[in-house]
Amino acid sequence: MGQPAAHTSSLARHHLIGLGFWQAWQMAAFCSSAIIDDTPHSGISLKTLAIACTTLGYLVVMAASEKSALRPKRPFDLMGSSFSMAFGTLVLMFAPYLSDPSLEVVALVFSLTSISFGNASLLMMWGELWGTLATGRVGRHLYLSYAFAFLLFFGVFALPHPFAGLLVCTFPLLSATILHSCESEPKRMQGLSPHTINRVSSIKAIAFMLVLSMVWGISQNIVPHVAANASSGNFMGMTMFVAGIAIGAFALNLTLSAPPSETAALYRPVIPAMAAGLMALIALPPSFAFIGNGLIAMGIYCLDMFLMLASTDLAFRCKIPTTRIFGTAVFVSRSGTLLGSVAGATMMPHMAWDASFITLAALCLGVLAIAGTLLFTQTDLQQCYETPRTSLDDERPTLSQRCDAIVKSAGLTSREAEVLGLLVRGRTVQDVCNELVIAQGTAKHHVSNIYRKLGVSDRRSLYDVVEQA
Structure with missing residues (x-):
């Protein structure tokens, strides 16, 4: 795998908020009447029943993934998950309008089963992407995805039934399409x-x-x-x-x-x-x-x-x-x-x-x-x-050698390597700005990327990783 790009483009940032379509589906389903008529069925709220089914769906997908892992790169996995969720949503919308009670029950069982599988599978594939992304801005992309989901939710909330529900049916398809386009994003390496x-x-x-x-x-x-x-x-x-x-x-x-x-x-x-x-x-x-x-x-x-x-x-x-x-x-x-x-x-x-x-x-x-x-x-x-501490040999590599090993194993860029060398010598972010003549925002971006690629959360964890390299 080649070295990741140093920066994430604006287009990539727009791609990475595609999770917002998945989250907007959750909001529309459980916080509005666009999809689910919350009239109790046999004394049970339909929304509570939907929560139970989707919760069980995560357990089923987890068990199935132990034998065959879901992969966003595989079109069948993406298409199967998104179409299952979208079609299940469509059936769930119109199930209460069926005149035959037994047929309504069949429609509800089918729709909740389809939604549960598609919902869990699609989220797990987004999780696969989040785990491998090299950028240190994943948290910001998550927040922007949720902010975008709220905008979608209010768009749904303003529409009358059934147009609101029909719009929601497209959300899983859009989310899967955007997820597939994110596969070209820079990935971090598992060299450590x-x-x-x-x-x-x-x-x-x-x-x-x-x-x-x-x-x-x-x-x-x-x-x-x-x-x-x-x-x-x-x-x-x-x-x-x-x-x-x-x-x-x-x-x-x-x-x-x-x-x-x-x-x-x-x-x-x-x-x-x-x-x-x-x-x-x-x-x-x-x-x-x-x-x-x-x-x-x-x-x-x-x-x-x-x-x-x-x-x-x-x-x-x-x-x-x-x-x-x-x-x-x-x-x-x-x-x-x-x-x-x-x-x-x-x-x-x-x-x-x-x-x-x-x-x-x-x-x-x-x-x-x-x-x-x-x-x-x-x-x-x-x-x-x-990072678990292990016993260290007397003849251990120098600090520079350990940093070089980390740079190669984690796929750090040349600029990130320079920043790493300063951080492990006790320099602050402001020191990094002054010595490399870069803006504070740029320095923070490099530090965040380094933390992300090394899988650490603070300066102490970074020191531990370098110490054990």
């Missing part, structure tokens, strides 16, 4: 020694994702039920507007600040956003519940992006199939949402905007505080990226 997963940190991360997703599932069932303006039909629209503005603002901040470690940058807003949402629900009157609900949504979308970036990155670095680690992370997150949705649906008939709701919100706030301080912290995240 395999990384070992920190088991304790991994278990804590799983518990963290499960707890936060349960809080999300509970809130999305109960808050619209007790909110004063939920009956207007625009409650979810206003909720998504708040979440979209918050995601857009954070995407802009991430683009302008260009942090070296995007994984840490994606982790930081998760707990604060969800906690701010719960505090807003406690403090504000019910007519403003959409603000709190929107901030909770923003937090859970940040969690989604964080697990996408971190799990695919670790899968690549550990030389483990992406579907195994990324699929597990998504399955755990969606399982938490499902459990929370069921719990919320059970509590919903007994809930009103009174002391019982405030108590529940305060309890969820306490759970978030525990999750953010005891379950999984930024220190745990750093431990996931730590």
